[in-house]
Amino acid sequence: xxxxxxxxxxxxxxxxxxxxxxxxxxxxxxxxxxxxxxxxxxxxxxxxxxxxxxxxxxxxxxxxxxxxxxxxxxxxxxxxxxxxxxxxxxxxxxxxxxxxxxxxxxxxxx
Numbered sequence: 001x002x003x004x005x006x007x008x009x010x011x012x013x014x015x016x017x018x019x020x021x022x023x024x025x026x027x028x029x030x031x032x033x034x035x036x037x038x039x040x041x042x043x044x045x046x047x048x049x050x051x052x053x054x055x056x057x058x059x060x061x062x063x064x065x066x067x068x069x070x071x072x073x074x075x076x077x078x079x080x081x082x083x084x085x086x087x088x089x090x091x092x093x094x095x096x097x098x099x100x101x102x103x104x105x106x107x108x109x110x
Contacts, residue, residue, distance in 0.1 A: 029104050032057050059088040082109050
């Protein structure tokens with residue numbers, strides 16, 4: 001899996017790199033992360049995130065502050081927030097698979 005993530009305004013490289021590492025951890029755990037792509041320029045101007053990666057199963061958005069991540073996640077019906085990271089799940093993701101994604105990313109972030 002190879003993809004490049006551009007840094008958004010105010011995004012420290014370690015946070016963006018962490019997002020990419022989270023995707024790799026998900027893949028290593030056997031969870032699907034098909035079609036990974038940099039979504040920073042598409043998503044971040046609208047939601048004010050610092051960086052974003054999208055796949056066909058979920059998007060990982062990184063915010064400059066945990067509070068901003070919390071506010072964005074509260075607007076979602078299919079999201080999960082830990083620190084400054086928000087996972088936004090595709091509608092087809094079931095509860096068990098969602099929990100598996102959340103667990104892996106919580107370990108990666110926490």
